[in-house]
Amino acid sequence: MDSKEIKTIYIIAICGTGMASLAGLLQKAGYRVTGSDANVYPPMSTLLENAGIAIKPGYKKENITDEIDLVVVGNAVSKDNEEVLAVQSTGIPYISMPQALSRFFLEGRKSLVVTGTHGKTTTSAMLSWVFEACGQKPGFMVGGWLKNFDTNHKLPGGDWFVSEGDEYDTAFFDKGPKFLHYRPYAAILTSIEFDHADIYRDLDHIKEAFRKFMKIIDPKGFLLVEFSDQNTKDVINSAPCEVETYGFSEQADWQVADYKFEDGHGRFTLNHKGKAVGQFHLPMIGRHNILNSAAVTAMALKCGLSADAVAEGLKSFKGIKRRQEVVGEKNGVTVIDDFAHHPTAIHLTLEGAKDAWPGHRIWAVFEPRSATSRRKVFEQSLPDSFRLADQTIIADLFAPDKLQEEERLDPKQVVATIRAQGREAHFFPTVEEIVNYIAEHQQPGDVVMIMSSGGFDGIHQKLLDRL
Numbered sequence: 285m286d287s288k289e290i291k292t293i294y295i296i297a298i299c300g301t302g303m304a305s306l307a308g309l310l311q312k313a314g315y316r317v318t319g320s321d322a323n324v325y326p327p328m329s330t331l332l333e334n335a336g337i338a339i340k341p342g343y344k345k346e347n348i349t350d351e352i353d354l355v356v357v358g359n360a361v362s363k364d365n366e367e368v369l370a371v372q373s374t375g376i377p378y379i380s381m382p383q384a385l386s387r388f389f390l391e392g393r394k395s396l397v398v399t400g401t402h403g404k405t406t407t408s409a410m411l412s413w414v415f416e417a418c419g420q421k422p423g424f425m426v427g428g429w430l431k432n433f434d435t436n437h438k439l440p441g442g443d444w445f446v447s448e449g450d451e452y453d454t455a456f457f458d459k460g461p462k463f464l465h466y467r468p469y470a471a472i473l474t475s476i477e478f479d480h481a482d483i484y485r486d487l488d489h490i491k492e493a494f495r496k497f498m499k500i501i502d503p504k505g506f507l508l509v510e511f512s513d514q515n516t517k518d519v520i521n522s523a524p525c526e527v528e529t530y531g532f533s534e535q536a537d538w539q540v541a542d543y544k545f546e547d548g549h550g551r552f553t554l555n556h557k558g559k560a561v562g563q564f565h566l567p568m569i570g571r572h573n574i575l576n577s578a579a580v581t582a583m584a585l586k587c588g589l590s591a592d593a594v595a596e597g598l599k600s601f602k603g604i605k606r607r608q609e610v611v612g613e614k615n616g617v618t619v620i621d622d623f624a625h626h627p628t629a630i631h632l633t634l635e636g637a638k639d640a641w642p643g644h645r646i647w648a649v650f651e652p653r654s655a656t657s658r659r660k661v662f663e664q665s666l667p668d669s670f671r672l673a674d675q676t677i678i679a680d681l682f683a684p685d686k687l688q689e690e691e692r693l694d695p696k697q698v699v700a701t702i703r704a705q706g707r708e709a710h711f712f713p714t715v716e717e718i719v720n721y722i723a724e725h726q727q728p729g730d731v732v733m734i735m736s737s738g739g740f741d742g743i744h745q746k747l748l749d750r751l
Contacts, residue, residue: 290353293384295319296367297358298339302381302450304328305425305437306356308335309389312439319356320347320367327429331436345370352376356384363456380455382465389423390445395467396422396583399449399497400474400510401490402629407472407576408448409604414580415444417597418589422446428623431602444587451493453483461493468497470505470525470587472579476515479626482655491519498522508582510575511536528586530578538582543574545639550574554581562591565599569608570636608636611744614751616728621744625654625737627662627669633733634672641731648673649718649743651736652693653682659691666693667701670709673733676702677721680713682738715741723750 295307298319308331311317320340332339340347348355348370355371355378362368371378379387398408405428412424413432423440427448430436449463449471476494478487494516501507503524509516511531520527530538538561543552552574554561566577577598584594603609606623613619618641624633630650637646648670652658657666658681670676678695681687695711702709712718722732734743 290315292316292318292352293354293356294348294352295356295358296343296365296371297321297361298332298337299324299328300358300360301328301427301436302425303356303358304331306381306384307332307337308435308437309423309425309439310384311335311337313388320344343367348374348376350374354379356381357455357457359453359455359462361456368456380458380462380465382454382462383458385425385447386465386467389425389440390447390467393423393440393445394443394469394505394587396444396446396587397449397463397466397468397471398446398474398579399451399463399471399494401477401479401626402632403474403572403576404448404450405604405623406573406607407474407579408446410576410598410601411472411580411583412438412446413601414584414594414597415446415587415589417600418584418593420444420589426604428604428606430604432600449497451490451497452480459483461497463497464500467502468500468505469502470583471497471501471507472583473507473509473516473520474576474579475510475513475628476519477626477628478661479656481659481661487515491515494519495522499524501525506586508538508579508586510579528582530582531575538578540574540578543571545569548640550577552578554578556582556585561585562595564595566601567599568601568603569640570632571639572632572636608633612748614748615726616730617726617751618731619744619747619751620731620733622733622735623737624735625652625657627665630666630669630735631672633735634670637731637733638672645674645727645730646672647675647677647722647730647732649677649679649722649732649734651679651682651738651740652695653740654737657737658682658684658687658693660693663693663697666698667705670702671705671707674708675725676707676709677718678709678711679715679718679740680711715743715746718743719747719750722747726751 299321318338408426409430415422421441422444424446425437451461506526507523511529528537539555541553551565609621624630699709699711
């Protein structure tokens with residue numbers, strides 16, 4: 285069916301982060317959008333309700349009616365889903381979320397894709413804002429809530445579209461990575477590490493996915509890759525386009541120099557092949573965010589934006605929710621929310637906290653919630669990722685029953701290893717126990733970094749209420 289003939293689009297699993305963003309984009313583009321989900325809860329349900337998009341609770345074959353022209357199926361939906369079976373029996377065409385993004389918003393535009401194991405959300409959000417601040421009116425779809433825009437998606441008003449390039453699989457009928465649908469004109473590759481143990485066998489399996497992505501970058505475009513990441517070296521050879529590196533090394537094409545942090549802000553000088561480009565400021569902490577900013581700056585300059593305009597954009601970037609987000613302060617204790625769930629991300633998050641609050645006690649509170657962090661695969665590396673924390677608390681696994689017992693991470697073992705290294709660590713199964721312990725042992729000036737890829741049973745507000 286031609287896109288011009290489509291009027292009504294139905295989305296199965298509409299409350300997922302990417303799916304709700306797509307629903308908002310489609311509605312703003314003039315389509316009538318509705319959908320269903322088994323889990324209707326904020327913030328995505330709120331986004332959809334505010335947009336006037338009706339959500340049907342639960343999956344029911346009766347929801348699939350003749351007035352639907354196209355169905356978008358989320359990657360959390362199985363092939364025996366009641367609505368999927370109804371769609372197939374009626375012959376209504378169906379596609380995946382990445383296919384829909386490509387078909388309706390990327391065709392005919394210059395697609396800028398940010399990919400890699402770490403930093404995708406922050407970097408794509410920053411890139412979106414810098415292009416907006418430079419007057420480019422980009423479209424974007426990002427897996428986080430951008431404070432500058434107060435949303436996670438925006439309809440394009442010009443040639444550019446920014447996407448967070450996810451290597452997770454696409455749908456039950458397409459087990460390839462989502463990012464293979466994103467038609468990259470240019471891309472940023474931040475890093476490659478083993479992740480998504482539920483769908484990838486090992487590091488080589490993940491590298492193969494990234495090689496496929498490299499091959500589809502526009503030959504007229506370019507790739508920016510972080511210089512020091514060893515796992516990218518044998519992947520970027522597949523790219524048919526210009527490849528440049530960024531990083532702290534003098535050997536990087538885009539070299540970061542003279543970076544420092546003051547009062548929660550960072551600044552750095554960027555050089556391109558030995559020539560100074562300019563000095564840049566960002567209202568963020570963490571060495572990794574300096575790298576993210578350098579990648580964004582390099583991409584913006586290569587796309588023709590001016591260094592002065594990019595500098596102003598970076599300076600006014602407000603960040604995204606759930607990425608080192610200060611959610612409150614009470615009795616001298618600062619409570620921070622962060623999405624970190626991979627050992628490398630946990631270490632970088634704590635490193636950023638140490639930079640921002642030198643001399644303060646840093647608490648690390650971690651919920652093993654993601655598909656990979658709940659598995660044994662990181663049991664040996666997790667203890668070391670908490671080495672910068674003065675106090676570490678690990679909660680019980682989220683939904684342990686979804687894994688075989690022999691597959692599950694043992695939080696008690698992680699805590700025992702940390703203690704054996706001479707550091708403070710505790711295992712508390714419930715949020716109530718965690719909140720009570722922190723409240724009884726906190727001191728003014730403490731910084732509590734709460735890390736989870738989900739809601740963590742509302743621990744942030746519960747802690748603030750208890751302090």
